[in-house]
Amino acid sequence: MPSYYPVYLNLKGRRCVIVGGGAEAQRKAQGLVECRAKVTVINPTVTVVLQDLANRGLINWLSREYQAGDLEGVFLAIAENDRPRVYMEVAKEAERRGVMLNVVDTTNLCSFIAPAIVRRGDVTFAISTAGLSPALARRLREELSESPVLRWADMADMLSEVRLSLRRKGVRPDPERWQECMDNELLDLFHDGRQDEARERLLRMLQEQPRATQETRA
Numbered sequence: 001m002p003s004y005y006p007v008y009l010n011l012k013g014r015r016c017v018i019v020g021g022g023a024e025a026q027r028k029a030q031g032l033v034e035c036r037a038k039v040t041v042i043n044p045t046v047t048v049v050l051q052d053l054a055n056r057g058l059i060n061w062l063s064r065e066y067q068a069g070d071l072e073g074v075f076l077a078i079a080e081n082d083r084p085r086v087y088m089e090v091a092k093e094a095e096r097r098g099v100m101l102n103v104v105d106t107t108n109l110c111s112f113i114a115p116a117i118v119r120r121g122d123v124t125f126a127i128s129t130a131g132l133s134p135a136l137a138r139r140l141r142e143e144l145s146e147s148p149v150l151r152w153a154d155m156a157d158m159l160s161e162v163r164l165s166l167r168r169k170g171v172r173p174d175p176e177r178w179q180e181c182m183d184n185e186l187l188d189l190f191h192d193g194r195q196d197e198a199r200e201r202l203l204r205m206l207q208e209q210p211r212a213t214q215e216t217r218a
Contacts, residue, residue: 004113004130011037015073019066019090020080021046024104028078028114033058037076042066066090076100078114107131116141120153152182155190155198162202169207176212181205 016032018025021043029050032039039059041050046061054061062070066086071077071093079087081104091109094101103109115126116137127140144150159182166173173181181202189198 002130004128006115006126006128008124008126009035009076011035011076013038014075015040016076016078017042017071017074018078018080019043019070019086020078020082020104021050022080022082023047024080025078026050028102028104029053029059031117042070068093071097071099074099077102079103081106105134118144118150120150122156123150123153151187151191155187158190158195158199159202162199162206165203166206171207171210173206173210174212177206177210180212 011032012035014037016037016039018028018032018039018041021041025041025043026047026049029039029041030053033053040062041054041059042062042064044063044065046054046063050059050061053059066089068089071090074097077090077094077099079090079101081087087103087106087109091101091103093099094111101109101111102114107113110131113128113131115128116134118125118127118141125141125144127137127144129137186198186202189195189201
């Protein structure tokens with residue numbers, strides 16, 4: 001099995017093609033639309049949801065079979081795996097043009113694999129089993145979705161505000177100090193509806209002691 005390099009892609013305004021019109025194509029298209037990609041779906045028939053996306057101008061639907069040349073100028077492509085002849089041709093063109101490709105559940109033809117995703121506001125968790133077990137990735141996603149750790153994700157905007165405020169003042173606390181200050185008291189203040197108090201507490205602690213505390217050893 002290949003060793004995958006995890007990465008998040010900025011797809012805003014980039015051309016992405018999906019070959020297929022079924023449930024998997026629908027799920028992939030919805031994810032790409034959320035990322036503000038320019039999405040084209042190629043298939044004679046599509047799901048009701050995909051047709052609605054096309055009617056609203058959120059995707060472009062080409063109601064025909066895939067043709068050689070459909071990946072010209074494309075940044076990323078996805079193909080459903082229901083017709084081997086079609087997705088093999090897509091894979092050949094993607095390889096020739098240097099287009100990133102995911103063939104659903106056909107790892108040997110993929111230049112990238114899509115992880116299971118958990119989103120909480122601006123925080124995204126991506127889970128991958130390197131293609132060995134999509135079922136395990138989905139199970140881990142479900143477990144993580146119910147985990148208390150996601151309470152921290154709700155604080156992303158506040159933490160970003162504090163970071164920018166400190167930078168404007170020329171204060172750059174080291175990473176260890178951030179971790180010390182992000183304690184359970186801060187978490188409880190935020191989720192008790194005392195966000196302003198939590199923000200001021202964090203700012204004060206990071207400004208007063210930007211470096212991590214050091215243990216004194218005998």
